Amino acid sequence: MISRSNIRVRIPTDFHHINVSHCNNTGHISITKTCKIGMKLEYPSGYAMKDVWYPKSCRMLTYKRLEEVGTCLQGKFIHMFGDSTVKLWYDYMGQKIKSLKPFHLYEDNWSQQLLNLDLERNMKISWKRHTFPFITTTYQSWKEERTITREIDLIRGDNRTVIILSIGVHFRAYPLYYFIKRLHNIRRAIERLLIRSPETKVIIKTENTGEMDKNFETMSDFHAAMHYSVMEIVFNGLNVGFVNGWDMTNAFDTNKIHPADKFYGNEVKMLMTYIC
Numbered sequence: 001m002i003s004r005s006n007i008r009v010r011i012p013t014d015f016h017h018i019n020v021s022h023c024n025n026t027g028h029i030s031i032t033k034t035c036k037i038g039m040k041l042e043y044p045s046g047y048a049m050k051d052v053w054y055p056k057s058c059r060m061l062t063y064k065r066l067e068e069v070g071t072c073l074q075g076k077f078i079h080m081f082g083d084s085t086v087k088l089w090y091d092y093m094g095q096k097i098k099s100l101k102p103f104h105l106y107e108d109n110w111s112q113q114l115l116n117l118d119l120e121r122n123m124k125i126s127w128k129r130h131t132f133p134f135i136t137t138t139y140q141s142w143k144e145e146r147t148i149t150r151e152i153d154l155i156r157g158d159n160r161t162v163i164i165l166s167i168g169v170h171f172r173a174y175p176l177y178y179f180i181k182r183l184h185n186i187r188r189a190i191e192r193l194l195i196r197s198p199e200t201k202v203i204i205k206t207e208n209t210g211e212m213d214k215n216f217e218t219m220s221d222f223h224a225a226m227h228y229s230v231m232e233i234v235f236n237g238l239n240v241g242f243v244n245g246w247d248m249t250n251a252f253d254t255n256k257i258h259p260a261d262k263f264y265g266n267e268v269k270m271l272m273t274y275i276c
Contacts (some may be wrong), residue, residue, distance in 0.1 A: 033058050040236070046248075053251070060270055061270075066096035074122065075121065075160050080127040081130055081167075082166030083130065083167065085169065099120045099121065102116055130147065132145075149189040152190060157197025162203065165203070169257060172224065180230055184234060187238065190240065201274060205245050207224045208245045208246070208254070208258075
């Protein structure tokens with residue numbers, strides 16, 4: 001079952017004719033409602049065309065350059081917690097917003113805590129990995145190591161605060177029980193946050209699809225699909241926003257846990273839609 005010859009087998013091209021029926025509704029359906037916090041996580045949630053993501057039930061913010069939404073980021077404190085797939089967002093924003101400057105926190109590995117400051121806009125963006133399990137081949141310092149639950153509890157929250165979460169990839173090699181337990185703890189922390197600061201925005205990113213050339217049993221997309229189902233159940237009913245990385249990378253057919261920036265740039269656009 002898990003031999004390479006049985007995984008992602010190409011669909012045969014010698015199909016018979018396919019009959020396509022016209023839709024009775026000849027009018028053009030225009031979606032005017034902008035995506036906002038509180039919308040349900042669903043699958044499928046949209047489609048991709050010409051490297052652009054189109055949500056099916058709402059409208060995503062459109063812009064040519066990230067700098068164009070700079071005014072909406074004025075005074076924002078953006079906290080990112082998770083794995084390297086949300087670190088891609090941090091790096092992308094640092095590259096595209098020229099006024100953001102890195103503040104060195106004197107750690108020496110790729111998963112070090114990161115901080116960007118923008119003195120012009122009085123804005124900061126930070127990224128910190130979720131704690132163990134965190135699979136890596138490099139040395140990691142575990143000083144000031146806290147779970148996402150603990151990190152959320154330490155944030156005051158207000159209308160300037162944005163919290164972004166991504167968790168799952170590093171849990172693929174572990175029993176599902178641990179992932180479920182971590183998500184339940186995160187949910188309770190978000191509930192506490194929204195009680196004390198209901199104006200705080202929380203955005204949750206689902207996992208990207210990944211490579212299928214090795215580690216079939218421990219790191220395959222099968223586990224990610226299970227994680228997606230669990231996340232959909234655990235976070236149901238929360239007043240948060242979802243960036244459906246699972247759905248988007250499936251639609252773009254990236255097959256890479258770290259896709260090209262033209263793909264995860266769409267994820268950032270969805271993020272900006274919630275923030276702005």
